[in-house]
Amino acid sequence: MLSLMKKILIAEDDNFLASLLLSEFHNAGFDAMGAIDGVDAVGKVKSWTPDILLLDILMPNKDGYAVLEELRADPSFTKLPIIIFTNLGESGDIERVKKLGITDYLVKANTTPKAILEKVEEVLARV
Secondary structure (H helix, E strand, O other): OOOOOOEEEEEOOOHHHHHHHHHHHHHOOOEEEEEOOHHHHHHHHHHHOOOEEEEOOOOOOOOHHHHHHHHHHOHHHOOOOEEEEEOOOOHHHHHHHHHOOOOEEEEHHHOOHHHHHHHHHHHHHHO
């Protein structure tokens, strides 16, 4: 049977926050998977092909900037919706990822899991 569940990959190295977000998305009917760092995130995007990526910037092994650069350089993933989810809120950080083709930008400290879910659903409704 073909699943109509949307697939979201959550690239977040904070285990508590990742678990909280995975629960939120599972409860909302998403097929949600986590990635613990940037290397893991790129591998899972390429093998699992999510419908959307929620991406932290500050992660071990490969940061979110490098993940974005690698994915946007691959023609298979130039249209993948990517929402940055980070504590970096400086305009320079935002401009840098906007140039790499992000879909949206959320600051962790200002955003609840419910608001993240709503933003993801809003983005997926547009694609």
